[in-house]
Amino acid sequence: MTTIYDIAQLSGISKSTVSRVVSGNGYVSEAKRKRILKAMHDLDYVPNQTAKNLRRQHSNTLGFLVSDYFPLVGEFMNVFVQAAHAKGYNVNLYFTQNKQGEREALDLLATKMLDGIFLMTRINSWSVIESYQAFGPIATWHRVNLPDIYSAYLDHYPVYTMILNRLLAHGYTHIGHVFSSNRDANTQARVRALQDFGHANPGLKLSWQKHFTHQTQAGQNAAKAWLQERIPPQAVICYSDHVAAEFIATLREGGKRVPQDCLVIGTDNSQVAKLVGFPTVDLCFRQQAQNSFNYLFNQLRNAELPVQSLHPKWVDWGPFPQVKN
Amino acid sequence: MTTIYDIAQLSGISKSTVSRVVSGNGYVSEAKRKRILKAMHDLDYVPNQTAKNLRRQHSNTLGFLVSDYFPLVGEFMNVFVQAAHAKGYNVNLYFTQNKQGEREALDLLATKMLDGIFLMTRINSWSVIESYQAFGPIATWHRVNLPDIYSAYLDHYPVYTMILNRLLAHGYTHIGHVFSSNRDANTQARVRALQDFGHANPGLKLSWQKHFTHQTQAGQNAAKAWLQERIPPQAVICYSDHVAAEFIATLREGGKRVPQDCLVIGTDNSQVAKLVGFPTVDLCFRQQAQNSFNYLFNQLRNAELPVQSLHPKWVDWGPFPQVKN
């Protein structure tokens, strides 16, 4: 492997001058620059990023942590990584299966092996995560109210209310719900929205509610429960598009028609909603990914990239029929 | 940030001894080890990976390069990253939008910023990619026959023949094809399989063929073309599940029934096939991801992790009806 020293030797110029042309900092005479460039070319010189990182005490690398893969991760990551690359940042991916693994990844912040971290999904408590913030900026997808951690969240309370109102306007009076873990602040917001809606509209049947901690098979299990009911809900709101898609697939396997027998609604506007064809709400995850990167970048470089507000909206990839009684 | 030096100071023991307990190499007396451990704990010591990497001339990090995101990337990467983590490797993700970007990522091999590379999708010619192999192992998803680059490929010729035969057995005589770029060796294999099949079975209509370089909207555009036909194919084989799903969605939007009006077949066995519900062929991408990592690991560590052979098989997530005339 050829180093800065080799090219200094070959060109008969000092290491530091070579460094100047490699890094582009400082003045170098045209003559010497030419000779150095030639030597670099002749020797196939490639700068050693690791040495550079050690010296500069940062890596131009961001960590993207998820505890588990689920379909939206790929789509989200895609936006995040593109944004990062556009600004010269690399991203390191970590599937943190447990507390220990998550801490190890977080530890990398302390030595600037990672300059900043995006947490799509967390395992450790916020208090331990927060303690790492001293070493570098942290952004998260989760809804959380911490002074030093940026959260790309969108409040699900009004979104859920919006969904319920539309359902009501279309004549639905028996509505089921598939929620994520109650630990999640936005799940709590949804549940609250549901309660308030129930009080405001007495007489509706809203009690069919399922909670799932993991996306794996949540849709399938919820649909199986639906199929068992003597009088199942006319519509079911799922906490993610993937769950909705799986719910629909399982219902159809069970011989039911969607949306005729049950209208299923997702909340992501991910690719699968379009493919399977059901109504969903765009929760702006693409903008959230961009915002998260922008926040991290702004912290790191003292910049002012825009962090835009989010405007959820309906995306009807499938029919939203009036209920027939 | 506390370093090995700080804890040497605090405990009154030399740097090198501290290093021994941190890295776990070499003998250290129990007494000193205890004191050092205590100091490490008191000072919240976190080893500096960058310094370690510079010194050891490797990073325990693999590069995962893709030119563009497409849905299978997420699922594939999931398996690859999990496999890597299980063996103590991290993975760095690169979306290499152009030749330049791909080379920059490949360059990282030279300095062991990256110990090995997996190429899901490439941009530069194989000859330039091959030249990097001197710096570290390279594996790829593409089908390519290069002595020094591992390719996780599965031969699509027999797979395509298998699909055609099943279609024929079910009475299909007019079969359409959505292919990827002809540059791809496995696309060429599919086309050859089709030609040979046509010769062996004269009288079939097999000429409806579309080629797409990118997955984005391939399914949609192909379906639009299908909808224009006076006598469209009874079945269409798509080169990926995502393309198949989009094809189906567009057909349905156009008022057609699937599979009644057109049987659509995918080839991935990705999540979307299950969700949308259509027949697909498992091309074992999960095993391919595992194999790719295992190959890289074997090269790097002179190990013998199994690189297993691939056995494609039908997965009917949706009906495969007999054709009715």
Add this chain to the structure above:
DNA sequence: TTGAAAGCGCTAACAG
């Protein structure tokens, strides 16, 4: 079993 010392490849004062 331990410490001193050299050095991985690069950058950035500093002095000239």
Add this chain to the structure above:
DNA sequence: CTGTTAGCGCTTTCAA
């Protein structure tokens, strides 16, 4: 404009 010098934090001989 350029060279000398001193490290970044860690590992690893080598000698004690």
